[in-house]
Amino acid sequence: MTGEELLPLALLLLAAALAVTLWAFVAERPPSDPSVPTWPARRSDPPRDVPVLVGAHVVGWRRRSTSAQVADLVVRxxxxxxxxxxxxxxxxxxxxxxxxxxxxxxxxxxHGEPRAGDRAVLSGSDHGRDERLRELQAAVNTLVVREGWRRVPSPPTGRVARRVAMVVVVLLSVPLLRGGWLTGWATMTIAFMAVLTLLPPRLPHVLSDRGVVLRDHLHGLRDHLRLGDREDTRSGTAAHAALLPWAVLFAQVPAWCRGAGSGAEEQADLLALLRRLQVDRPGYGTGPEQSGDPWGEVATGGSRAEHDGAFVRSLD
Structure with a gap:
């Protein structure tokens, strides 16, 4: 067949490829979440009824999450x-x-039924303990994802049908390469649109209303701990002590100690434990989405698979 005879087929296939490409772009466009405010309102109070471990997964600050949860339970x-x-x-x-x-x-x-008097050694290597903590972290992550408290990828529907349709169009367009430059150009255009369609999907992220509130609250609490001055943070011994676990989580223990003043002496044993766990080691997990705590150099925050990709390698 000549190029002129193949041109109607080329135009038809080009239109089909364009339709599939537009279908993919519209269907896989991620819904927009409310963006994190550049300057979230500072919050001097931790969120109520939200364990520190859960809060760590909400905002993705997992590096010190286990140490922060220990600190919270000691403070309480x-x-x-x-x-x-x-x-x-x-x-x-x-x-x-x-x-x-x-x-x-x-x-x-x-063991499953802890009782008063049970003890746990936190420093050093303990494979059983670390595995149990990883399993718990994965369960908490599942809870946070299920409730919509953190953005999480979810595959778009109809993806297989779109890719099969594009592959069929590409195969049908191969004979057009013999029809001259015009039909060849149409084939190359179809191939380009196929690449766009067959690329991994832009995974949508969905936050529930509660997730938005928790996220902004925790970002505001982090800014309070990070930027608050001495008078701003010292709101009473008990209230300030309640901020220590969150200061651990957000790597703001020195700022918490400055705000506590002489009140830090009441938490001397806990601060000594935190130093033993190396939560204040310079450069260790100062960014978000880290993998766990350095207990015996073993990350207890879980794996990439358990945390839907929200994982960053250690800064060390």
């Missing part, structure tokens, strides 16, 4: 640092803990 009296051994914690009273927090304590002590 559920755990205590064993006198004379700052590497150990002891169960005191689990009354009022959320299921995530009870699961966390169970992962630390190594």
């Amino acid at each position: 009296g559920a755990l205590r640092v064993v006198p004379g051994d700052v590497a150990q914690v002891e169960v005191v009273d689990l009354t009022g803990l959320a299921p995530v927090e009870r699961g966390f304590v169970a992962a630390l002590v190594g």
Whole structure:
């Protein structure tokens, strides 16, 4: 067949390829979430009824998440640092803990029903403990994703049908290469649109209303800890102590200590434990979306697969 005879077929296939490409772009366009404010309103109060471990997954700051959860439970009296051994914690009273927090304590002590007096060693290598913490982190991540509290990829529907349609169009357009420059140009254009369509999809991210509120609250709390001056952060010993776990999470322990003044002495054992866990090591996990805590140099935040891709390698 001559180029003129093939031209109608070329135009038809070109139109089909364009239709499939537009279909893919429209169907796979990610919905827009409310953007993080450049200057979120500062919040001096942690979110209520949100465990630190859950908050860490909401904003993706997982590097110090396990250490931060330990600090929270110590501050609230559920755990205590064993006198004379700052590497150990002891169960005191689990009354009022959320299921995530009870699961966390169970992962630390190594059995499903932790009781007062149970102890856990936090420093050093412990494969069983680290595996239990990874499993818990994965479960918390699943909870946060299911509730829509963090942006998470979800594959668009109809993707297979669009790609099959484009492959068929490309195969039908191959004979056009013999019809001259005009039909050859049409084939090259179809091939270019096929590349655009067959690329990995732009995965949509969806936040629930609660997720938006939690995200902005936690960003505001981080800014409060990071930027708040001495008078701004010292709002009473108990209230300021409640901020310590979040200061651990956001790598702001020195700023918390400055704000606490002499009140930091009341948390001396806990601060010693945190130093033992190396949460203040310079350059270690100061950015978001890190993988866990450096307990025995083992990340306890979970794997890339468990966290839908929100993973960044250690800064060390």
